[in-house]
Amino acid sequence: MADYSDRLRLEAEKINACLSAFPELKISENSPWEKVLEAENYALSAGGKRIRAALCVMFYELFSGCKNIPEYVYEAACAIEMMHTFSLIHDDMPEMDDDDLRRGKPAVHVAFGNAVGLLSGDGLAILPFEIISRLASEGKINPETAIKLIGILSGCAGNRGMIAGQMLDLWSEDNPERIDEGFLVKMSELKTGKMLIASCLFGAVLADADEMQMKSAEIYAKNVGLAFQIVDDILDLTSTKEELGKPIGSDLERHKPTFADVLGLENSQNEARRLSKAAADEIGKYPGGGLLAELAVGLADRKK
Amino acid sequence: MADYSDRLRLEAEKINACLSAFPELKISENSPWEKVLEAENYALSAGGKRIRAALCVMFYELFSGCKNIPEYVYEAACAIEMMHTFSLIHDDMPEMDDDDLRRGKPAVHVAFGNAVGLLSGDGLAILPFEIISRLASEGKINPETAIKLIGILSGCAGNRGMIAGQMLDLWSEDNPERIDEGFLVKMSELKTGKMLIASCLFGAVLADADEMQMKSAEIYAKNVGLAFQIVDDILDLTSTKEELGKPIGSDLERHKPTFADVLGLENSQNEARRLSKAAADEIGKYPGGGLLAELAVGLADRKK
Secondary structure, three states, X not given: OOOHHHHHHHHXXXXXXXXXXOHHHOOOOOOHHHHHHHHHHHHHXXXXXXXXXXXXXXXXXXXXXXXXOOHHHHHHHHHHHHHHHHHHHHHHOOOOOOOOEXXXXXXXXXXXXXXXXXXXXXXXXXXXXXXXXXXXXXOOOOHHHHHHHHHHHHHHXXXXXXXXXXXXXXXXXXXXXXXXXXXXXXXXHHHHHHHHHHHHHHHHHHOOOOHHHHHHHHHHHHHHHHHHHHHHHHHXXXXXXXXXXXOOOHHHHOOOOOXXXXXXXXXXXXXXXXXXXXXXXXXXXXXXXXHHHHHHHHHOOOOO | OOOHHHHHHHHHXXXXXXXXXXXXXXXOOOOHXXXXXXXXXXXXXXXXXXXXXXHHHHHHHHHXXXXXXXXXXXXXXXHHHHHHHHXXXXXXXXXXXXXXXXXXXXXXXXXXXXXXXXXXXXXXXXXXXXXXXXXXXXXXXXXXXHHHHHHHHHHHHOOOOHHHHHHHHHHHHHOXXXXXXXXXXXXXXXXXXXXXXXXHHHHHHHOOOXXXXXXXXXXXXXXXXXXXXXXXXXXXXXXXXXXXXXXXXXXHHOOOOOHHHHHOHHHHHHXXXXXXXXXXXXXXXXXXXXXXXXXXXXXXXXXX
């Protein structure tokens, strides 16, 4: 049986190959406007675990029963990675987290300047919708499916999803005394959780999943998402810069309380494990759900 | 016969009413994340001529023959205004044009801080897609129509549309010696023109227009768009701050050549009139196209 981390590595390779082949991102005119594309390709090629895209692919596989994943599923999965990458680019900017490093490389605004950072983030927020509409107009997915994907992605990424989470994150810097576990759960559900929900639902929708399967995908994603954020907070406190590929202790420097502060390290680790187990239990009941269950548990024990 | 400027005023009122009633923009939880919604509502309620939305509505009317415009056409028209407003918010930010005033009021990043400026722009770039997908899921437009709208909007606003134009604008600041008429035409076609094309095509698609009508809508928009930008450049040089509602001469201060510099004021005005006439001629051949023809000519003579 394949190990879940082997599978993640394999999917990451496929996603990286797919990301580098989008006609929408091809530089061909040698015109100054293509600087934005260059910055977007730079950000998209910086690597990362591609967990969101992998979740999309694996949920498609689980609910379609199809082992031979069609290329359009990878393209839709890449749309999720683009939306995620947009949020990283803007998050790193001076007015937000002001991080110079991302995945061990200079952040986009450092490498290309703040203005290009801003524009390339904007471009990557819009591009996912262009790609999904192209998949529909090419007949690879039907319009009803495309509209569902667009509703999910815009809802999860937008004002009441990831962006709301970023706003709460920002607010927490100025109101550290008002941060408790409930606030952190809410913030994390929005900031990280919503896009993980989108990832899993993308796969489910593409597989034409029924309502019960959609619900399971959402429960899985919600639990994994919260576990993922808690582990992120733990790693931010305990990992080294080399392991993590970004500055550590950056939350602490800005006096932004995290799960690790509010719950303590040990309780945080336990809570992450409890959530991961809930996710694993939810998806383990489906035949073929074993790998996703392992992934949920593994994410709670990751070291970077 | 109604004057085109009366019609624009009427449409602006309807659009403003529609913009203030979106469930997606309603503040109801009294939670700090809603600061982003507050900033978006602030930006959207700042007024403006609503030309893009009006073009959508008027093209729908022209090609559908329907005088009683359905509410969903206004909602789709508002989606265009949201995308336009997103670009204004980010354009005004320090890393871009660094303008403190917009439509006579403090720019969003001035009123709400740079981080909220960034996030509210992001939110308004994603929201249009959420709204169009909702219109489809509510059955107000069919999924095929929704996918067409999303393809048009993402294409016109994104990397190869408005954002490319913003990148060229940025580049022109550092390369004033390389700016000629051809460059300015290209920049303007992308930065202003593409979203005007989206506006007119939105109306045409919603009216189920045929290919020839779509082509006419695009020709009209392209000519009006370029004329509009040339007049903008003229006004930036000749108008007063009070008339324009924003700092004047801001292009000049940054040594950013405009049509007014490259062609001279008189030639610029003539070129704007020529383009407007081309737009008017294209649309004047349709029964009922008279008002849009007048609008094209009127825009080239506007004083603010």
